[in-house]
Amino acid sequence: MQVKKLLAAGTRRLLEAGIKEARLEAEVLLAHLTKRDRLFLYGAADLSVPFLTKLRFWELVGRRLAGEPLAYLIGKKEFWGLELEVTPAVLVPRPETELLVETGLEKVKGKGSPILVDVGTGSGAVAVSWAVSLPQARLLALDISPEALACAQRNARRHGVEERITFMAGDLLSPLKETPVAGKVDVVGANLPYIPRAFLPALSREVRREPRQALDGGTDGLAFYRRLVLQAKQVLRPGGYLLCEIAPWQRSGALELFDEDWDELEVKRDLAGRARLVLARLRSKRA
Numbered sequence: 462m463q464v465k466k467l468l469a470a471g472t473r474r475l476l477e478a479g480i481k482e483a484r485l486e487a488e489v490l491l492a493h494l495t496k497r498d499r500l501f502l503y504g505a506a507d508l509s510v511p512f513l514t515k516l517r518f519w520e521l522v523g524r525r526l527a528g529e530p531l532a533y534l535i536g537k538k539e540f541w542g543l544e545l546e547v548t549p550a551v552l553v554p555r556p557e558t559e560l561l562v563e564t565g566l567e568k569v570k571g572k573g574s575p576i577l578v579d580v581g582t583g584s585g586a587v588a589v590s591w592a593v594s595l596p597q598a599r600l601l602a603l604d605i606s607p608e609a610l611a612c613a614q615r616n617a618r619r620h621g622v623e624e625r626i627t628f629m630a631g632d633l634l635s636p637l638k639e640t641p642v643a644g645k646v647d648v649v650g651a652n653l654p655y656i657p658r659a660f661l662p663a664l665s666r667e668v669r670r671e672p673r674q675a676l677d678g679g680t681d682g683l684a685f686y687r688r689l690v691l692q693a694k695q696v697l698r699p700g701g702y703l704l705c706e707i708a709p710w711q712r713s714g715a716l717e718l719f720d721e722d723w724d725e726l727e728v729k730r731d732l733a734g735r736a737r738l739v740l741a742r743l744r745s746k747r748a
Contacts, residue, residue: 462515465506467491471522478526486531490521493535528666541590545616550608552675554586557731558652560738561706562590564729565648568702568740574599575647578696580633580689581605583675585613585626587650592622600626601646603636606674633685634692646696652706653685654678683707683714690718690741699745709735 462470468487475483488499494514495501510518521534532538532547539545540554541562547553565587569575575598579588582602592600600622604610610628617623629636633653637643655678656664668676678684686705693703703723707715712728716739719726723741731737 462510463506464491464502464508464510467510467515467518468502471518474522475525480525486525487522489531489535490525491518494518494521528670530667530670533670538584540584540586541593543590543593543616543620545584545586545589546612546619547584548608548612549670550606550672551583551612552652552671554584557733557737558586558706559590560729560731561650561652561704562587562594564704564738564740565591565650565702566594568704569595569598569647572647573597576601576642576645577648577650578603578634578637578642578646580649580651581653581675581685582613582628583609583652585616587652588613588626589616589620589622591650592617592625593620596625598625599642601629601637601642602626603629603631603634605630605632606672609672633689634696637696638692643696645698646701647698648702648704649689649693649697650704651686651689653689655682655686655707655711657682681714682711683718686715687718690723694722694743697743699743701743703741703743705739706737707739709737712736712739715739 471487472484475486488502492499494517530553532553533549537544538547538554541559577591577598578601580603582588582604585602588600588602602613610630614628617626654676656676658677719741722744724744725742727740728736729738
């Protein structure tokens with residue numbers, strides 16, 4: 462079978478399953494199997510596909526039809542212009558989280574050696590992006606999952622920043638409480654689980670294949686952030702910032718988590734115009 466015919470057949474199967482970017486996904490799968498980029502496939506449209514490659518292609522298509530995320534099938538995802546390894550142990554990095562990266566960079570602009578913490582690091586997307594963008598910064602990446610931390614470390618190694626990121630296992634910011642950085646951190650960034658538990662069954666099959674512990678945010682979706690806001694007071698320096706990614710409809714509830722110890726409360730919107738990131742500054746002089 463020719464490349465163009467295999468891609469056409471795969472696209473039809475994916476379209477029939479309601480996958481919107483069917484052609485793109487078919488190309489990504491075949492490019493992954495042939496260890497080539499998608500551009501190569503256009504020039505190779507009339508070439509024959511080896512039998513084994515064709516079998517593996519249909520196997521991946523079948524797994525995609527069963528709801529497995531594309532990023533898990535090919536083992537990678539682009540984020541902040543970086544190719545990151547992705548495994549079923551971590552949440553698939555999403556474009557809207559780049560707002561968290563961008564905002565963190567803005568808040569430490571001009572600082573000599575800032576300290577930034579990525580809590581719930583998962584694949585390490587935020588921590589690695591910060592490290593690549595801030596050669597002078599000190600980074601800490603925290604996660605409760607050893608498998609996630611291992612994935613994050615591999616991504617840091619891939620992009621040459623492993624030596625500048627300290628990886629720590631533990632619950633939220635608890636690993637930092639008795640360390641020298643406590644009270645000195647400039648930015649804490651968090652993309653924690655924020656889906657209310659009752660909403661989980663209604664998520665798409667694809668999203669439900671991602672780690673439940675990376676999705677389940679408790680009764681109202683803010684359980685982790687409720688604890689994080691309290692812990693951040695012990696970790697941030699006075700004037701430091703806490704950045705929390707949320708669902709758009711959680712705006713009001715998330716703002717209510719902050720008391721008089723915080724100021725500069727703001728909700729930033731993503732490229733689609735939806736409330737996406739809550740930021741708050743720890744007051745220099747607490748009440």
